[in-house]
Amino acid sequence: MDKDFQKKHNKALDMLQDYKSYLEKQVLNLKRLDEQSEFMQKWNENTIKEKTEEIVVIDKILKSLVRF
Numbered sequence: 001m002d003k004d005f006q007k008k009h010n011k012a013l014d015m016l017q018d019y020k021s022y023l024e025k026q027v028l029n030l031k032r033l034d035e036q037s038e039f040m041q042k043w044n045e046n047t048i049k050e051k052t053e054e055i056v057v058i059d060k061i062l063k064s065l066v067r068f
Helices: 003-036 038-064
Strands: none
Touching: 003 038
């Protein structure tokens, strides 16, 4: 396999992992805000649900792809 392809492949997986970590931090921050305010809880409910679903999808992608 081409070394350049391997580098690009691994870099893309690293970027996807970084994005997953970013989303996880966002969800944690939103949940903290929810604890402080009932208004924020209703406001953030859909956002948290969508981001959590996105995290699950990204996790499945990362688990199914092979690192070189």
